Amino acid sequence: MSHAATTGTALVTGASRGLGAVIARRLAADGHPVAVGHRTGAEAAHGVVADIRAGGGTARAFAADVTDEAAVADLVAEVTTHLGPIATLVVNATGPQPEVDPAAVTWDDHLDQLTFFVKSPTLLMQAVLPAMRERGGGRIIQIGSDVLERALPQMSAYVAAKAAQHSLTECWARALGPYGITVNTVAPGWIPVERHAGASPESLAAYTADVPLGRMGRPEDIAAAVAFLASPQAAFVTGERIKVNGGHTLG
Numbered sequence: 001m002s003h004a005a006t007t008g009t010a011l012v013t014g015a016s017r018g019l020g021a022v023i024a025r026r027l028a029a030d031g032h033p034v035a036v037g038h039r040t041g042a043e044a045a046h047g048v049v050a051d052i053r054a055g056g057g058t059a060r061a062f063a064a065d066v067t068d069e070a071a072v073a074d075l076v077a078e079v080t081t082h083l084g085p086i087a088t089l090v091v092n093a094t095g096p097q098p099e100v101d102p103a104a105v106t107w108d109d110h111l112d113q114l115t116f117f118v119k120s121p122t123l124l125m126q127a128v129l130p131a132m133r134e135r136g137g138g139r140i141i142q143i144g145s146d147v148l149e150r151a152l153p154q155m156s157a158y159v160a161a162k163a164a165q166h167s168l169t170e171c172w173a174r175a176l177g178p179y180g181i182t183v184n185t186v187a188p189g190w191i192p193v194e195r196h197a198g199a200s201p202e203s204l205a206a207y208t209a210d211v212p213l214g215r216m217g218r219p220e221d222i223a224a225a226v227a228f229l230a231s232p233q234a235a236f237v238t239g240e241r242i243k244v245n246g247g248h249t250l251g
Contacts, residue, residue, distance in 0.1 A: 008087030137180030173239030189245025
């Protein structure tokens with residue numbers, strides 16, 4: 001059991017599949033009791049919990065709409081009741097990411113992305129903050145994206161919301177640092193997960209050709225970065241945005 005066990009419960013949102021599921025499993029392996037957050041994927045979330053328990057870890061699935069204020073408050077209260085105070089929050093839940101030409105983007109398109117990457121993180125931070133302050137510290141880790149550097153024109157609403165999300169990280173790092181709370185962003189490149197099952201071999205090959213390390217990223221690469229930021233070794237790291245993309249966006 002690692003020193004992470006002493007830091008308390010980890011809540012990972014959007015953890016029924018994809019990056020969130022791998023992050024949840026890694027944090028559990030490091031000794032965190034893990035709350036596996038999900039919205040509709042109950043069966044998959046319980047599968048993640050079963051995997052964690054089979055490995056000797058502690059986990060429980062919790063269903064909630066993390067874009068709803070009352071639901072977030074209830075989620076944090078329920079996690080605290082069953083697993084203990086939340087010491088590490090991993091903001092990972094996401095929604096659809098449609099490609100829309102900038103000339104056709106609507107304000108509602110922007111609001112859809114801001115709901116997931118500004119509203120939801122804010123609600124979650126505010127809900128876990130009292131317990132973190134009472135405990136004298138905590139970790140907030142947001143899952144961002146390297147699309148900020150890539151400036152993909154067909155995803156302008158998503159890119160803008162991800163930029164806003166990291167701005168929250170920087171502001172919160174300043175505001176919450178005096179309470180011993182670190183706030184950071186992990187910004188993945190293209191990490192193929194379930195929702196990329198239809199990606200063509202040609203598109204994967206074209207992307208990989210531009211990655212200095214010569215391979216696609218794996219969910220485990222992102223989980224390792226999150227685990228570091230949640231560990232005692234990252235106690236003096238805050239306000240950072242760590243790109244995990246094999247150097248894909250180097251100038």
